[in-house]
Amino acid sequence: MTFHKTIIVAAISALSLSMLSTASAQGFMESRITKKMQEADKNKDGLISREEAKSMPRLEKNFDAIDTNKDGQLSKEELTAFRDKEKNKK
Ligand SMILES: [Ca+2]
Numbered sequence: 001m002t003f004h005k006t007i008i009v010a011a012i013s014a015l016s017l018s019m020l021s022t023a024s025a026q027g028f029m030e031s032r033i034t035k036k037m038q039e040a041d042k043n044k045d046g047l048i049s050r051e052e053a054k055s056m057p058r059l060e061k062n063f064d065a066i067d068t069n070k071d072g073q074l075s076k077e078e079l080t081a082f083r084d085k086e087k088n089k090k
């Protein structure tokens, strides 16, 4: 009885631990994008212009692919979507 209980508790804590680490990994990636954006966003308008993207070769190269609404600026949403797309390719 006690043995079974231990197994169940261990299983539950392992499950919640893996859920927790997934959530924090997402938070980590999220803050990395925010940090990168802040570095590149020279005029602090929260968007990366084509000019600002020049400091980030990967962004400059993919600018048109990332700028899905074609306003000439990369928003955090567009960068996040691009990152997700890149991730799914692998
Ligand atoms: Ca900007």
Ligand SMILES: [Ca+2]
Binding pocket: 067, 068, 069, 070, 071, 072, 073, 074, 075, 078
């Ligand atoms: Ca855009």
